[in-house]
Amino acid sequence: YKDIKRLKESFLEFASNTKYKVFGCGDDLNTKEIIKLVDGIPYGFGKENKIRADNFYFDGRFSCFDLIIEDKFINNIKIPLLGRHNVLNTLSVLGFLFYTEKDLDKAIYCLKDFKGTKRRCQVKEKINSITFIDDYAHHPTEIHNTLEALRLLSPNRLFVIFQPHRFSRVKALYKEFGKCFSCADELVITDIYPASEEPIKDIDVNLLLEEIKKNFLKPLHYVSKEKLKKIIPELIKEGDFVVGLGAGDINILMDEVIDEFKKVGFKKES
Numbered sequence: 001y002k003d004i005k006r007l008k009e010s011f012l013e014f015a016s017n018t019k020y021k022v023f024g025c026g027d028d029l030n031t032k033e034i035i036k037l038v039d040g041i042p043y044g045f046g047k048e049n050k051i052r053a054d055n056f057y058f059d060g061r062f063s064c065f066d067l068i069i070e071d072k073f074i075n076n077i078k079i080p081l082l083g084r085h086n087v088l089n090t091l092s093v094l095g096f097l098f099y100t101e102k103d104l105d106k107a108i109y110c111l112k113d114f115k116g117t118k119r120r121c122q123v124k125e126k127i128n129s130i131t132f133i134d135d136y137a138h139h140p141t142e143i144h145n146t147l148e149a150l151r152l153l154s155p156n157r158l159f160v161i162f163q164p165h166r167f168s169r170v171k172a173l174y175k176e177f178g179k180c181f182s183c184a185d186e187l188v189i190t191d192i193y194p195a196s197e198e199p200i201k202d203i204d205v206n207l208l209l210e211e212i213k214k215n216f217l218k219p220l221h222y223v224s225k226e227k228l229k230k231i232i233p234e235l236i237k238e239g240d241f242v243v244g245l246g247a248g249d250i251n252i253l254m255d256e257v258i259d260e261f262k263k264v265g266f267k268k269e270s
């Protein structure tokens with residue numbers, strides 16, 4: 001898609017061809033606009049949504065909220081998943097079940113044991129006081145939401161390793177990437193994962209670093225893909241959540257970092 005206008009037109013066409021009801025996040029302005037045009041059902045945290053979450057909190061294990069549909073309290077919901085973004089995902093499913101007259105109570109009961117999917121705040125390994133986490137987040141909003149959710153666990157620090165995905169995505173969103181890491185305490189950017197793309201002139205890690213520096217005033221590093229397993233164990237500290245983010249092969253790179261950390265441990269203070 002060349003611009004947001006064409007993207008919205010495509011989603012509007014898709015929504016218009018839906019035979020039953022369209023559900024969309026009413027908290028997102030672009031989605032909200034499409035939902036109105038197709039007489040769809042919005043969900044979210046905002047009071048104007050037909051399906052909404054109220055009184056959200058994290059109790060140390062569960063994300064908890066009141067499920068409200070058409071301004072009526074339905075039930076208190078508990079999900080063993082972190083963050084407001086997972087609450088939004090849950091709202092969409094529960095709303096669909098409600099409007100298609102499925103067994104909502106059974107779904108609510110089953111939610112408490114739902115473990116989520118791989119590569120979504122997936123704990124890869126815990127070694128002493130260090131927790132290594134892998135997440136597929138590769139868009140700015142995803143990244144912010146994931147790090148905000150991990151903050152709920154009160155880590156000593158969030159040490160983040162981000163592998164950008166696709167040159168075209170960096171070109172389109174580098175300004176947004178510059179603002180999405182505020183929840184991190186230390187940030188490492190590694191090489192762009194090209195997927196199927198050829199490099200684009202002037203679109204590289206340096207562009208991303210310069211934009212991030214405008215907003216992120218905490219420790220920031222570039223580490224090449226090949227050197228991650230050597231450098232990362234030298235930077236992390238006791239109590240850190242070491243979080244790998246991206247849609248490329250960052251999960252494999254994290255395995256290499258973990259293996260190296262097992263060998264060398266913490267860097268000794270001089």
